[in-house]
Amino acid sequence: MFVIGYNDPMAEAPATIAAGVRRRTQEQRSAATQAKLLDATVACLAELGYARTSTTMVCERAGVSRGAQLHHFPTKAALVAAAAERVLELRVEEFRATLGGLDEGQERVQTAIDLLWGIFCGPSAYAWQELLVAARTDDELRPHLARVQNRLRDEVAAAWHDLFPSGLQGLDSTLNAAVPKLLFAVLDGLSMHRLTGLPTAETDAHEVLAVVKMLSVYFDAVNPLEEL
Amino acid sequence: MFVIGYNDPMAEAPATIAAGVRRRTQEQRSAATQAKLLDATVACLAELGYARTSTTMVCERAGVSRGAQLHHFPTKAALVAAAAERVLELRVEEFRATLGGLDEGQERVQTAIDLLWGIFCGPSAYAWQELLVAARTDDELRPHLARVQNRLRDEVAAAWHDLFPSGLQGLDSTLNAAVPKLLFAVLDGLSMHRLTGLPTAETDAHEVLAVVKMLSVYFDAVNPLEEL
DNA sequence: CGCAAAACATGCAGGGTTGACTGTTTGTTT
DNA sequence: AAACAAACAGTCAACCCTGCATGTTTTGCG
Known part of the structure; x- marks a missing residue:
């Protein structure tokens, strides 16, 4: 569950992508994209309404591919x-x-x-x-x-x-x-x-x-x- | 507006379609189908919700052709x-x-x-x-x-x-x-x-x-x- | 280092909806 | 009766959405 030795803070590339986190845990990656998807969904519901909220739009707003969305939430019902x-x-x-x-x-x-x-x-x-x-x-x-x-x-x-x-x-x-x-x-x-x-x-x-x-x-x- | 001579009650076919009213006024026909469409729309909203309410479904329930619906209400927004x-x-x-x-x-x-x-x-x-x-x-x-x-x-x-x-x-x-x-x-x-x-x-x-x-x-x- | 699995990306087919288009019937007017 | 307009019917193409299927990258673990 908690593996050490691989996560070396000093080993981060200088500035490949901002000062972000390279080499995240699977759990972290999942949680991050799921959070992005859910927040985007809530935002769509609030701004566009349920009828106009499509999974495509959610993915766009979340900055996530449709494949990723479908991976974490197999169906629109699950996402909602x-x-x-x-x-x-x-x-x-x-x-x-x-x-x-x-x-x-x-x-x-x-x-x-x-x-x-x-x-x-x-x-x-x-x-x-x-x-x-x-x-x-x-x-x-x-x-x-x-x-x-x-x-x-x-x-x-x-x-x-x-x-x-x-x-x-x-x-x-x-x-x-x-x-x-x-x-x-x-x-x-x-x-x-x-x-x-x-x-x-x-x-x-x-x-x-x-x-x-x-x-x-x-x-x-x-x-x-x-x-x- | 009110033409007589054409509306001959005796000329109705014996029982072509129930004992209904044959030869209705344009105004009557319009009002009737519009009422059917609106009631069907309200019923759809109540039973299916806004998202699942399609003009096709409304026409089906109202027993009206899509052409007629589009004639009276050029767009879905007008219908709603x-x-x-x-x-x-x-x-x-x-x-x-x-x-x-x-x-x-x-x-x-x-x-x-x-x-x-x-x-x-x-x-x-x-x-x-x-x-x-x-x-x-x-x-x-x-x-x-x-x-x-x-x-x-x-x-x-x-x-x-x-x-x-x-x-x-x-x-x-x-x-x-x-x-x-x-x-x-x-x-x-x-x-x-x-x-x-x-x-x-x-x-x-x-x-x-x-x-x-x-x-x-x-x-x-x-x-x-x-x-x- | 190498493989398995998870996470992610992209293209595609099926279904459904909307609005436009063409043709037909019914009523109105002259 | 004939011409005209309104009401009605059915078909079609464009669009969008959803879910699947395949391919690629990243991570976990021996």
Whole structure:
């Protein structure tokens, strides 16, 4: 697995190809091209959409030959499935990076919502939408994406719980469990409305998010909401 | 325009093709095949998704020749654009039919939400999602769909206002204006989460909708929510 | 050093989609 | 009735995409 003696840093050719790495491990080469392919796929999904995303285009963007792509991902379905996991990584990374760096101020909820909204307007969100909609009618992709979605769901819940361990003060544990789900549903919905590029959708989104923020503050500070 | 003498009801062949209408007007013929094409397109979008929707398939389903399709809709983009308007009609029709037949009971809000959720799990919602996501990366479709979306937005607001003319009692007019927007964002978001067919998405949706119902009842009956 | 295997590159065939083209039927107008 | 226009039908070439098949390079290991 870990062979030494061959990888001699001093033995690199002076500048044959930049100051790059000559003589990489098979594992390194595989990982590198696979990463390039997956990133290119995600980029294509985000920029061109699922329909216009072809393996040819992906290879072009990745700077990889079609043969190499076909070697690592025998079929387009395999490529897309792997790309879905990459999108999951990206989104989780974004969520954690965004929610992790929040100071303890009183307006944590508001800023958290604003930052999350930023994520839902970004490339990873677009790619996820494309995959989600495509999965509905693709019997091969759907089960795979279902597992990925479940993981995303759990990660979101965990990240939210890390941020607000005790939840909103006015709500019991059952209701508090629904809070992140509600929030993310709203964000996903508003994100959909934004896709046509309408200014009204943008203003509506801010309006709705303002209400959500008010509700959060309200139930965190003021009244307990009794069961009905 | 209206020529008589040629349309002789008695001259119909005994039973050449059912007891149908022989000798239709040009306008009637056009409208009929266009309707067949648009309905077939919407059905394809809902069942196969945008990517797998081909004009060939649409013609097959509609029982129309490719030549006829190309005559009425010179390009695929034109067909899809027209289909978008058809989806708008369908959705508005559904909204009005659903919300219109609500009795004056105290649980109007809850039942309204449940009925709306049913619509968001139906074919017209799927077709709309497909169009929305496709429009993001289709420079020709996007502006067209933007106009349609604006109309849908206004229709939704109007339908909601018809249903609850005075809004929720505890909220001022500004907040009440945001209520339907928030609700429809939630529904759209939950609808997206459902696409992978996960049971958890289904239960989450009901959980979230239960919270939304509680909030509606709460703010309709109990406390006024002050501005912050 | 030499061979096996993995990684990579390129060309090719099959299938499918789109839009144009030509010809036919149906209705409208005079 | 005849001329004209619209609606309709079927065929065709160009294009793109996918997956396979063959050939080349790089790495691992004796």
